[in-house]
Amino acid sequence: MQKLLHNLNPEQLAAVTLPAQSALILAGAGSGKTRVLTTRIAWLIQTGQVSPSGILAVTFTNKAAKEMQARLSAMLPINTRGMWIGTFHGLCNRLLRAHYRDAALPQTFQILDSQDQLSAIKRLLKANNIDDEKYPPRNLMYFINSAKDQGLRAHEVDAYDDFNRKFVQLYELYDQQCQREGVVDFAELLLRTYELLSRNQPLREHYQARFSHILVDEFQDTNDLQYKWLKIMAGKHSAVFAVGDDDQSIYAFRGANVGNMMAFEREFQVQNLIKLEQNYRSHGHILDSANTLIANNSKRLGKNLRTDAGHGEQLRVQEASSDLQEAQWIIEETKSLIAEGAARSEIAVLYRSNAQSRVIEHALFSAGIPYRVYGGQRFFERAEIKHAIAYLQLMDNPHNDSAFLRVVNFPTRGIGARSLEQLQDAARQYGISLYAAVPYVAGKAGSSLGAFIKLIEGTRFETQNLPLQEMVQVVLDASGLLPHYRNEKEGADRIENLEQLVSAAMLFVSEEGFGIDAPALVGPPAQAVAGAAVTTGDGVEIIDADAPLATIMSPLSAFLSHASLEAGDNQAQAGQDALQLMTVHSAKGLEFDAVFITGLEEGLFPHENSQQEQGGIEEERRLMYVAITRAKKRLYLSFSQTRMLHGQTRYNMKSRFFDELPDEALKWLSPRVQQHHWSAHTAKAAWVDAPQAGANAIAQKISSKGIGWKIGESVSHQKFGEGVIVNIEGGGGNPRAHINFGRHGMKLLDLGVAKLEKVARA
């Protein structure tokens, strides 16, 4: 016990040892949040207040769940794999597998990832002759997901006009289609579980009684449905330990509702609100900057980080003349950091949007500095892997039409659009799946489709006694995938990936406790399930969805869930010591000795689209707060006068966030550049990219006449503040300039009338 609690600061200790009541822990960046969460679990178990089976710990990402499990294993002499620690979706999957009948799902229901969901929606629109120009599939998908994320079924959605009524109707049809096919999307996993518990009293009471302690990580990221889910899981008596940071709420765009923190405080009668404000990560100037910046937000729960680390270095600010020069500057600074002995993996380059990485990557590549970009394509999202998975899905659940369509003619086997149309007509007519409709298709189409069915069923028969990894190997060959890619010139990488799928299957069965000999298609023996049966007070027998997975599903079903729920590494391969490149969003939760925050310009960061959104600027500010608090020792901030975006040169102003940082924490590396001389790059860009060369000729003439305004120049206006001249038009007596005033927008001002001043440069 002593050992468990030693080295906790007073707030952390208080949080860990709170009585069994609901509590809200406001955990600032770098305040030891994960440590508190895991130590709390360990403490509850070690003091005998709860057994491991009485704990439910929920996270958002698999990575966080794994880390929690690993840390807990290190603290306690128990096997944590059987514990209910997981993501919302992973835990729902487990519950729905165990209670598939009560949830009205087939035992082998399959999970659609976002790609699958979109293609399912496109298929739905086609089947119903809906104009996808008028009702774009992506918009419909967003509509359906946000309804589900609020816990709303189609009939519960308010439709206030014809357009929305159509969406509601399509939502309803979409759910019917999913049900027919035996598939669920991500949001459905949660909604279905929520509905299962709200309708099934014995089940609800069973789990409510079982989980006396529920712990939630990153609570500020919960959406409305997740909050409802937690409420129903908790019931009246469970203690919910919610850990979060309202200042790091950066996912409103995908439905996260920070308001859940306030609602939680109220609805769970939180007596214990503990703030973890001691920061163990960043030096003083970095922390001061973060605090000063975030103080500009209203509607905060209120929190101020402090450190014992001393001021440390100032933040180094660089104004670049172009995005290319910004990249070059990053190279120079990186080189000197490395020369000072910094590890490349301890240096991160952050940007607001992915498009910004290209220029930086290019520069790093030329300079021969190894780097790693986060956010690439993930293993289970690769086309060849999705194809292989589709064959496996058909063997487990032939009514998955998405899987059917993906591979029915891949590799090509003479089944064209014509045949598929016939098949789809038949399926529609009888209200059955494509697979089931094959016997209704006559002629040549019917026979080639029949051959496909034979392929699936033959492979299923052939592999029925084989363990998963061997089944996968057989499927790769029998499906023709491996032969296909062997014949392809650029197929080598794909073959390598497919072979990795076999290893992934092998690893999966051994890690999840299936045993490497267990037949892939065979579910748990009846006794094993019966062994987990629980009888409630009402005498209702309930099969408890207890871990491990092997007790509730077959290796194949489990592996297919795993493929959907855990798409694999989102980051480039680890290994070599490399510079870390990522968006600010993906940097959340990480820390580095040195951090570059790049592209700090109005329109980019804060992003222009956030201007229109309710609370958008505050979210951008929280994003900036997240970015700043990633740095331990050194922080670089940069912005550029010009930037290539969507094939056009943009002239941005420096970000308003600079005005929100404490002067004493900033060290300006570049005296702001005198713009009276055009740098070669700027001049060239302006000439080449201007809509009409004439405008520039005029601008040139005007300036040569002594009026002196030039494109790219910074000016100041009494009302609009600082701006950048983006273009000049109309020579003669009436020259006018397009000026980007950042947050005040683009203005067209008459240069003869407007009172503009040149911005004095240091």
Next chain:
DNA sequence: GGGCGCCAGTTTTTT
């Protein structure tokens, strides 16, 4: 059925 060419879109992302 595959390949080429045009057009639209282009903030952030996990499950």
Next chain:
DNA sequence: ACTGGCGCCC
């Protein structure tokens, strides 16, 4: 500037 998706043509 680039990409991905779709449609048309061979």
